[in-house]
Amino acid sequence: MRDLAVRTLVRTSRRHTAHRPAPPAAAADHHGGIHLTVHTLPGADGATTPLALAQATTAAPTLVHRHVTSTATVLLALLTSPRHALGTDTHSVGALVRLMLGATPAQVAPALAPAGRTSDEHWIVVHGRHNPGRSTPPPPTGDDPAQLATLGTALGTPYLSIDGPGLRALIPSAPDTRPSAPAQAADLGWSLGFSAPAAAPDLPGADRQAERALQRAIAADAPAVVHSSDPLSLDAIVAPADAQELARTRFAPLDQAGSPGATVLLGTLRTWLNLHGSWDRAAAALGVHRNTVRHRLARIAELLDVDLRDPGVRMELWFALHWLPDDHRTHP
The missing domain is CATH 1.10.10.2840 (PucR C-terminal helix-turn-helix domain)
Structure with a gap:
C-alpha cells in the first residue's frame, strides 16, 4: 500500500506547476487477493506535505464505495489543507477587514495569495450557472458548506460564492496560466466561464470576461468556456x-x-x-x-x-x- 501511495504521489507531483495545485489522482492495484486503492487529496496549496487516502478491501469497490471515497477525499482536503481548513483562514479574514476599512483589492490581494507565491499574483475569475436540465438536483440556496467545499476543492480555491443557481470564484494563478474546467463541476451540473488571468486592479474587466464566457458555455450547452482575446474583434x-x-x-x-x-x-x-x-x-x-x-x-x-x-x-x-x-x- 505504501509503495502504491508513493508512486501515485510522485506521478501527481510531476503534473504540478509552480502556480497551481496538483490535480487529484487515483491508482489501483491487486496484491494477494486484496484490492488496493489510493486517492491523492486535492486542494493542496503547495506549502504542505502531499497526502493520500489509501484503502485495502477484499472485494472490488462498487459505485457506492467510489462515491463515498470521493466525498471522503473532499472532507479530508478541508481538514488537512491550511487554505481550506475550517475556521483557520486568518489571511482571508484579515483581507476582509482591510477591505471593509477602505483598502483596495490590489492592496489586499497579496494576503490572499498561497504561500510561496511571488508578488506578481494574478487571478482567474470564474462565473457559473447550475443547469436545471441536468439530472443533478439544484444547489441549495445560500452558502451551503457541502456545495462550497465540493466546488472549492474542484476549482482549487477557497474564494467562491454560491447564490442560488449562480456561482462566482477567484482562483490564484500565474500570468500565463490557461484555465481548465474540472470534471467534478460538470458532474454536479454546473456550466462555467473562465476569464484570462488578471492582476488585482484589472479584476472588473476579468469579471466581464468570465460572464461572457459563461454565456457562450450556456448557449453551446458546454461544461465550460475559457475567454480568448481576439485583436480583430x-x-x-x-x-x-x-x-x-x-x-x-x-x-x-x-x-x-x-x-x-x-x-x-x-x-x-x-x-x-x-x-x-x-x-x-x-x-x-x-x-x-x-x-x-x-x-x-x-x-x-x-x-x-x-x-x-x-x-x-x-x-x-x-x-x-x-x-x-x-x-x-x-x-x-
Whole structure:
C-alpha cells in the first residue's frame, strides 16, 4: 500500500506547476487477493506535505464505495489543507477587514495569495450557472458548506460564492496560466466561464470576461468556456465610450416599460438571445413559463420598435447588450 501511495504521489507531483495545485489522482492495484486503492487529496496549496487516502478491501469497490471515497477525499482536503481548513483562514479574514476599512483589492490581494507565491499574483475569475436540465438536483440556496467545499476543492480555491443557481470564484494563478474546467463541476451540473488571468486592479474587466464566457458555455450547452482575446474583434475597432452610449440609447425606451421593469426585460432578452431564440430553453433558464417569455419579448419589440424575427435586429441588440455599462448590466 505504501509503495502504491508513493508512486501515485510522485506521478501527481510531476503534473504540478509552480502556480497551481496538483490535480487529484487515483491508482489501483491487486496484491494477494486484496484490492488496493489510493486517492491523492486535492486542494493542496503547495506549502504542505502531499497526502493520500489509501484503502485495502477484499472485494472490488462498487459505485457506492467510489462515491463515498470521493466525498471522503473532499472532507479530508478541508481538514488537512491550511487554505481550506475550517475556521483557520486568518489571511482571508484579515483581507476582509482591510477591505471593509477602505483598502483596495490590489492592496489586499497579496494576503490572499498561497504561500510561496511571488508578488506578481494574478487571478482567474470564474462565473457559473447550475443547469436545471441536468439530472443533478439544484444547489441549495445560500452558502451551503457541502456545495462550497465540493466546488472549492474542484476549482482549487477557497474564494467562491454560491447564490442560488449562480456561482462566482477567484482562483490564484500565474500570468500565463490557461484555465481548465474540472470534471467534478460538470458532474454536479454546473456550466462555467473562465476569464484570462488578471492582476488585482484589472479584476472588473476579468469579471466581464468570465460572464461572457459563461454565456457562450450556456448557449453551446458546454461544461465550460475559457475567454480568448481576439485583436480583430469588434470591441477593438469601436471606442468603448461610443459603444456604451449606443447601448444606453438603444435600450432607453425600456425605462417606460412598467412592470416587470427594464431590468427583468433586459435579462429576458439576454437569455433568449444567448439560447438562439429558443422559447423553451429561455423559459427553463429563467424559471418562468414560456408564455411569460413570449409576452416579455413582445413588450420589448413594441417599446424598441423592432422585429425580433430579423437576424440583423438580433445581432444589433446582442452587441448593445454586450456594450451595456456595468451600472445597467443584468444577468439571467
